[in-house]
Amino acid sequence: MKGRKLILLIPLVVFLIGCAFLFKGLFSDPRKLESVLLDQPVPEFALTSLQNPDEQYSRAIFTGQPMLLNVWATWCPTCRAEHEFLNELKARENIFIVGMNYKDERPKALQWLKNLGNPYAIDLYDPDGMLGLDLGVYGAPETYLIDSSGTIRYRHVGDLNDTVWQKTIKPIFEQME
Numbered sequence: 001m002k003g004r005k006l007i008l009l010i011p012l013v014v015f016l017i018g019c020a021f022l023f024k025g026l027f028s029d030p031r032k033l034e035s036v037l038l039d040q041p042v043p044e045f046a047l048t049s050l051q052n053p054d055e056q057y058s059r060a061i062f063t064g065q066p067m068l069l070n071v072w073a074t075w076c077p078t079c080r081a082e083h084e085f086l087n088e089l090k091a092r093e094n095i096f097i098v099g100m101n102y103k104d105e106r107p108k109a110l111q112w113l114k115n116l117g118n119p120y121a122i123d124l125y126d127p128d129g130m131l132g133l134d135l136g137v138y139g140a141p142e143t144y145l146i147d148s149s150g151t152i153r154y155r156h157v158g159d160l161n162d163t164v165w166q167k168t169i170k171p172i173f174e175q176m177e
Contacts, residue, residue, distance in 0.1 A: 037136060038153070040151065040152060041059070041149075041150050042069075042146060042150050042151075042152060043059070043135065044058070045057075045058065045134065047100075047125060048124075049123055050099075050101050050106065050110065050113075050123040050124065050125040051110065051123055053106075057122065057124055061098065065096055066146065067145075067146050068143055068146070068160075068169075069097075069098045070086060070097055070098070070160070071100050071102045071132060071140050071141060071143070072101060073101060073102045073103060073109075074101075074105075074109055074111075074112045075104065078141055078159045079140050081159055082141050082159040083112075083116050084116070085159075085162060086119040087116070089119065093170075095173075098120060098121065098122045099119070099120030099123045099124065100131065101123065101125050101126065102132050102140050103127065103129045106127070109125070138157060141159055142155065142156065143155075143156045143169070145169055145173060145176075147176045156168070
C-alpha cells in the first residue's frame, strides 16, 4: 500500500519540476544568453573579407584595441534597424566595429552595405556559419564586446540600440579602454 502511494506521487513530482523550469523561463531575459566563451579568446578562424574575397582574416584582427564584433545578415529584419544605429555609433563614438556577414549571399550583402552604409572597419564573410557556430551564435543580430587582447567580455543577443549601448555595453567598453 505504501509503495502504491509513492508511485502515485511520481507524476506530481515530475509536474512540479516541470513547472519550476517553466516559471524560471518566464522571468529570464532571452537576450542575456550565457556564453561559454565569455572571458575566453575569440576562436581560431580563417575567413575572407566580404568586399575582397582574396583578403584573408584570422583571430589576430581582434587584438590591439577594444572592439565590437557584430553578426548580421540581409535576411534578418532586425539587422536593418540595428545597422542604422551602428552607422550612428561609428560616427559618434568612433568605435572599431568588425562586421561578420552570417549565412548570407555575398552579392546581397555587398548591395546592403552600398545602400545602407558600412560601419565596419573590417567585414568578415561567414557564408557557412562556421565561425558563428564556434561563437555559439543563435542567429542574427548578435554583438560581442572584445577587449584588446582578443578576449570576449560580453555578448548581446538581439539588436544593438542606443538604450542597450548606453546602459549595458558602453560602461563595459569604457572600462576596457
